[in-house]
Amino acid sequence: MNKKGFVGVIVLALVGLMLAVGPALGADPVKIGVVGPRTGDAAATGKAFEEGIQLATAWVNAKGGVLGRPLEVVFEDTAGAPDKAASGFERLVTRDKVAMVLGESHSSSALAEIEVANRLKIPFVVVEAWADPITAKNYRYVFRAGPSNSGVVNETIAKWVQASGFKKAYIVAENSDWGLGIAQLTEAALKKAAIPYEQLVTERKSQDHYTELTKIKQFGPDVVLAYVYGTGLHYFVAQAGEVGLTPKAVILDGAGPPSLWPDYWTNVGDYGNLECFVSSMHEKVELTPLAKEFRENYVKAFGKAPTDYKSRSIYDAVLIAADAINRAGSLGAENLVTALEKTDLLTTRGKAKFGMEKGGPEYHQWMPPMLVIQWQDKAQTVLYPPEAATGQLKR
Amino acid sequence: MVKAIDNRWWLAAAVAGFAALPWGLGIYHQHVLIVSLFYVMMTASWNLLAGYTGQVSFGHAAFAGIGAYASGILATKVGLNPWLGVGAGTLAAAVFGFLLGVLCLKMGGIYLSLTTLGFSEILHIIINNEYEITRGTMGLQVPGLIAEYSKLAYFYIFLAGAIITLAVVHRLIHANIGLNFRAVQNDERAAAALGVDVVRVRVLAFTVSSALAGMAGALYGHYLLLITPQIPSLDQQFLVLSMTVIGGLGSFAGPVIGAFGLEILSEYIRAYGEYHVLAFGLVALIVARFAPRGLVGVWKQFMDRRRPAA
Numbered sequence: 186m187n188k189k190g191f192v193g194v195i196v197l198a199l200v201g202l203m204l205a206v207g208p209a210l211g212a213d214p215v216k217i218g219v220v221g222p223r224t225g226d227a228a229a230t231g232k233a234f235e236e237g238i239q240l241a242t243a244w245v246n247a248k249g250g251v252l253g254r255p256l257e258v259v260f261e262d263t264a265g266a267p268d269k270a271a272s273g274f275e276r277l278v279t280r281d282k283v284a285m286v287l288g289e290s291h292s293s294s295a296l297a298e299i300e301v302a303n304r305l306k307i308p309f310v311v312v313e314a315w316a317d318p319i320t321a322k323n324y325r326y327v328f329r330a331g332p333s334n335s336g337v338v339n340e341t342i343a344k345w346v347q348a349s350g351f352k353k354a355y356i357v358a359e360n361s362d363w364g365l366g367i368a369q370l371t372e373a374a375l376k377k378a379a380i381p382y383e384q385l386v387t388e389r390k391s392q393d394h395y396t397e398l399t400k401i402k403q404f405g406p407d408v409v410l411a412y413v414y415g416t417g418l419h420y421f422v423a424q425a426g427e428v429g430l431t432p433k434a435v436i437l438d439g440a441g442p443p444s445l446w447p448d449y450w451t452n453v454g455d456y457g458n459l460e461c462f463v464s465s466m467h468e469k470v471e472l473t474p475l476a477k478e479f480r481e482n483y484v485k486a487f488g489k490a491p492t493d494y495k496s497r498s499i500y501d502a503v504l505i506a507a508d509a510i511n512r513a514g515s516l517g518a519e520n521l522v523t524a525l526e527k528t529d530l531l532t533t534r535g536k537a538k539f540g541m542e543k544g545g546p547e548y549h550q551w552m553p554p555m556l557v558i559q560w561q562d563k564a565q566t567v568l569y570p571p572e573a574a575t576g577q578l579k580r
Numbered sequence: 581m582v583k584a585i586d587n588r589w590w591l592a593a594a595v596a597g598f599a600a601l602p603w604g605l606g607i608y609h610q611h612v613l614i615v616s617l618f619y620v621m622m623t624a625s626w627n628l629l630a631g632y633t634g635q636v637s638f639g640h641a642a643f644a645g646i647g648a649y650a651s652g653i654l655a656t657k658v659g660l661n662p663w664l665g666v667g668a669g670t671l672a673a674a675v676f677g678f679l680l681g682v683l684c685l686k687m688g689g690i691y692l693s694l695t696t697l698g699f700s701e702i703l704h705i706i707i708n709n710e711y712e713i714t715r716g717t718m719g720l721q722v723p724g725l726i727a728e729y730s731k732l733a734y735f736y737i738f739l740a741g742a743i744i745t746l747a748v749v750h751r752l753i754h755a756n757i758g759l760n761f762r763a764v765q766n767d768e769r770a771a772a773a774l775g776v777d778v779v780r781v782r783v784l785a786f787t788v789s790s791a792l793a794g795m796a797g798a799l800y801g802h803y804l805l806l807i808t809p810q811i812p813s814l815d816q817q818f819l820v821l822s823m824t825v826i827g828g829l830g831s832f833a834g835p836v837i838g839a840f841g842l843e844i845l846s847e848y849i850r851a852y853g854e855y856h857v858l859a860f861g862l863v864a865l866i867v868a869r870f871a872p873r874g875l876v877g878v879w880k881q882f883m884d885r886r887r888p889a890a
Contacts, residue, residue: 267717267719268804268808269810271804271805272611272804275611279608300721300805389717390717
């Protein structure tokens with residue numbers, strides 16, 4: 186190679202780097218990062234996150250911000266891919282200089298991100314990634330203000346299956362950390378409850394479930410526990426209706442949001458009726474005054490009622506972060522971790538308080554209550570827990 | 581002779597200057613440099629095949645994937661030292677490259693492109709479905725190459741990798757075999773008539789190019805500490821293609837300029853998600869049509885015009 190070529194490379198690299206330095210300078214507001222899928226199969230979650238962030242930052246800044254400065258949230262798209270999630274997380278910390286990071290709704294992405302959080306020693310509050318190992322690794326900088334697989338299965342799904350008197354169950358799990366993890370826990374819970382079951386693993390992005398559904402139909406379950414996230418669930422529900430598996434069997438969407446996305450009814454048609462799903466939000470079940478305030482502010486800001494509960498999950502996480510920063514009195518990671526460990530804050534989903542017992546997934550975990558809801562003529566009916574129920578299971 | 585020595589001094593000074601660059605930079609900028617060096621390895625090795633022998637392969641990212649997964653699986657399932665894993669990954673990519681080369685390089689032209697495209701897709705499907713071994717889209721977490729994670733150390737590892745790749749390419753294109761590469765690219769029938777073993781030349785270029793991609797992929801996987809099907813994806817392949825074409829296909833400096841230029845640019849337009857690959861692809865098409873020698877060609881043309889006529 187001649188000298189001009191090499192000199193050209195160096196000049197190009199230097200110019201590029203000088204340009205890249207620009208955005209990181211002159212940060213007046215306190216910045217926190219959010220990771221989540223803005224593109225890809227679960228882009229609707231990114232939209233829900235954006236809505237929650239907008240409301241939460243407005244709420245925090247209206248009350249004086251954090252440390253007397255405005256709060257600013259920088260959103261990094263992960264597209265639901267672990268490699269993009271890990272590099273996006275690192276970019277938030279190294280380029281945008283955020284004090285802490287919140288968010289995520291894919292367990293595989295979160296599992297890649299917690300390694301970066303641990304390496305860079307930056308507090309990370311996971312919001313909607315449920316795999317147990319996220320907190321079971323007991324990393325000092327990793328917290329979860331949201332459901333865990335074991336919490337959802339043991340406290341909600343298994344109990345609902347038993348309470349509803351289902352005789353035979355089928356577990357369908359996507360090949361992701363969340364899907365495989367929650368299926369394993371469900372299997373253990375069904376075994377303990379002596380409920381006969383079978384299970385299969387499906388490709389996460391599959392659009393064709395006919396062969397699998399034929400197999401499921403042959404087993405004759407009265408409940409299908411579907412751990413499939415994204416629009417994949419819509420295909421599953423629609424095709425289950427086509428092959429006649431439903432309404433004889435009830436499908437439970439074990440994640441929740443896909444059943445609440447705006448295109449749900451367009452994609453599944455009438456086959457979506459009587460489908461059940463888990464959620465932490467229902468208009469008639471407001472656990473705290475803040476939940477009511479969130480709903481009112483949401484309607485005011487977006488001109489519609491909130492549906493995807495993940496908008497409220499990220500809202501709570503931003504409030505938890507702001508509260509921790511104010512109590513820490515600085516943006517130092519160690520102070521923030523100590524402050525997060527002492528969190529005792531009333532959020533929309535109840536009082537947030539992180540577990541401190543090491544050795545399992547309860548460490549740095551706060552599990553908000555979850556509901557089982559059924560679509561009944563396009564209206565949501567809460568089935569479980571009994572104290573929150575607004576109606577009975579229809580089949 | 582004097583000019584050769586002069587060039588070597590320039591080269592040594594440029595490398596030394598570049599090696600000193602990350603000192604004083606933040607870790608984000610060090611990361612951008614490291615990823616750029618990965619793309620230098622990828623583009624320079626793809627250029628050896630496409631730019632010097634005229635064989636357009638769409639399986640280059642797949643060979644990087646073979647290197648990454650071979651090294652990652654050996655490190656996580658067998659406990660092999662990651663450095664040995666990088667060697668094994670490079671070897672695995674070379675073996676697959678050789679076998680695929682023997683199988684399809686007699687075909688050449690569009691058939692080679694189609695076969696490598698098919699190979700890339702098959703590999704992608706295998707990685708996604710054999711999740712018990714590869715962890716599919718969940719990503720395979722792998723150990724790093726060094727005990728204490730340091731961007732600076734990875735920068736020098738990748739710099740060494742890029743220098744090795746560029747040295748191999750430089751050595752090959754300036755040796756007799758390089759003339760054979762050019763001969764096959766220009767007119768394979770004429771080359772065969774002059775006694776050049778066309779298939780042998782192609783297989784050699786394909787194997788070396790695959791091995792270098794395998795090394796790049798293995799190093800990249802151990803740098804990210806996570807291997808996903810994104811490494812052997814077509815997105816990655818088209819990014820490498822765009823970088824090479826925009827920089828200057830068939831020139832030595834072109835892929836280096838393309839790799840740095842587009843990687844830095846992609847950091848700015850990342851907010852548009854996957855559309856940046858589409859944008860690069862469109863620019864590459866325009867460059868291929870109106871400036872087939874890329875930025876290097878445009879620069880040379882500009883310099884030639886400025887030179888006074890003899």
